[in-house]
Amino acid sequence: MRYVKLGKTGLEVSEVGFGCIPIIRLSTAEAVTVLRRAYDRGITLFDTANMYLDSEEKIGQAFEGLRSRLILASKTLKRNLAGAEADIDLSLRRMRTDYIDLFQIHQLSLESDYQAITGPDGALEAIFRAKQAGKIRRIGVTSHGIEMAIKLVKTGLFSTVQFPFNFIESAPAEELHPAARQEEMGILAMKPFGGGALDNGELCFKFLRQFPDVIPLPGFDAVEQVDQIVAVYETENAVFPEDLAAMESFRTELGQHFCRRCEYCQPCEQGVMITPAMNYPIIAHRMSGPKAAGFAAKTMESVRNCTECGECMERCPYNLPIPEMLKKHLALYDEHIAGT
Ligand code: SF4
Ligand code: SF4
Incomplete structure (x- = not known):
């Protein structure tokens, strides 16, 4: 496992991180085993969120006594000061820590949300205060809207940007990533498997490893999955014409109209799954x-x-x-x- 600088944040992270949604499906004991396996195999960056049910608590339980060796990232969906303040304190308690390395505004894609977080009594004020108090080391943002993400990068308010990135959602490489590099921001890639639409893990990482300063955050719910991905990172990356053809075939099959399983559309009052x-x-x-x-x-x-x-x-x-x-x-x- 290599360790790379996350932009100019001053944080050094493993070249692949751990997106901590899937551990909510596991019992606490199972989640602790998977998290510890990832840590033992060299993964140091763990990205969770206040809204991921008991994910933060499981992280807190898994890493008691190891805090200084980890980079913990979390996020809040709250748009106002009081809500964000409460979420930060809750994340600290759940993860049994007195600081969070990277705290992100979660899923900032709408202009109205941007206005809310930057306005008076907005969430950003809570995050700035928490940073001053030493509860947070760096401030980041996550988004699913490319135009908004580019705008956010250019505000200079954030040290990192997290956006979906995989070979069927490669648009960020064209404008978003260059803009973030220009600002020396850390770049995080959510949904390395297309939110579940891609089942060829080897191909996914062949694509992603072409961008060594973009840190993917795959989710794991089994130690075997951790081992598989870490093993990929122990080889030299090589993308062959047949790999490019396979990626193209996936793109054609899925088209632009595919669901990333983010679940933001739910629930439906009529009970539609x-x-x-x-x-x-x-x-x-x-x-x-x-x-x-x-x-x-x-x-x-x-x-x-x-x-x-x-x-x-x-x-x-x-x-x-x-x-x-x-x-x-x-x-x-x-x-x-x-x-x-
Ligand atoms: S349909 Fe629902 S789950 Fe799929 S991408 Fe849209 S919001 Fe996400
Ligand atoms: S009833 Fe149909 S259109 Fe309305 S929220 Fe449910 S799935 Fe969507």
């Missing part, structure tokens, strides 16, 4: 139609309740035409049922 239903064609591709229809029956039957109200669409950071896509996926499911 939006995220798995949005991914039905991927499951069908992997399993064959009839098998997928059986496997996803509960999910796809819930789509029949959709009233096309459009509320989920307003919450989707990728502006996906969700009701329209769900309709198409339901038609595909019905074809598969008919074929069984």
Whole structure:
């Protein structure tokens, strides 16, 4: 494992980090085992969030006594001063620490949110105060909106930027990453597997390792997964024409209209299981139609309740035409049922 400087933050981190959403699926004992395995294999950067249920608590439990060897990153979704202040203190308590290396404003994609956090009594004021008090070392931001992310980079308010980056979402390499480099910011890559749309881990990391100053944050929920990715980092990276062709084939298959499983669209008042239903064609591709229809029956039957109200669409950071896509996926499911 190599260790690299995270922009001009002064933080040195492992060249691959650990995105701590998946540990919420694990029992505390299992999560501690996976986190400790990552640490033992050289991973030092752990990125969590106040909203990831008990993720911070599990990190606190896993790393008692090891604090000075880790770089801990967390985030708040709160937009106001009081909310952000409370979240920072909660994160400190849960992670059993008296400082957070990197504290980020979470999912800042809308202009209204930007106005809220920078306005009077906005979340940024709480974060500045916490930094002054020594509770936070560096301030970062995460976003799913490319134009907003570029704007945020240029404000000079943040030391790091975190954005989805993988070979089907490679746009950040064109403008966002160069802009962040110009400001000497640290660059973090969420969703290295396309939010679950990509199942070829080796190919994903062949792509990502071409950008050694961009630190990917894969999520792990098993020690074997940690070992696999760390093993990839123990080899020299080489991207061959057949790898490029495979990436292109994934891009063509998924197109621009694919769901990153971020779950911001949920919940649906009609009980539609939006995220798995949005991914039905991927499951069908992997399993064959009839098998997928059986496997996803509960999910796809819930789509029949959709009233096309459009509320989920307003919450989707990728502006996906969700009701329209769900309709198409339901038609595909019905074809598969008919074929069984
Ligand atoms: S458009 Fe359909 S899936 Fe989306 S919130 Fe409305 S009812 Fe639910
Ligand atoms: S439909 Fe949009 S908001 Fe919902 S999970 Fe997919 S990408 Fe995220």
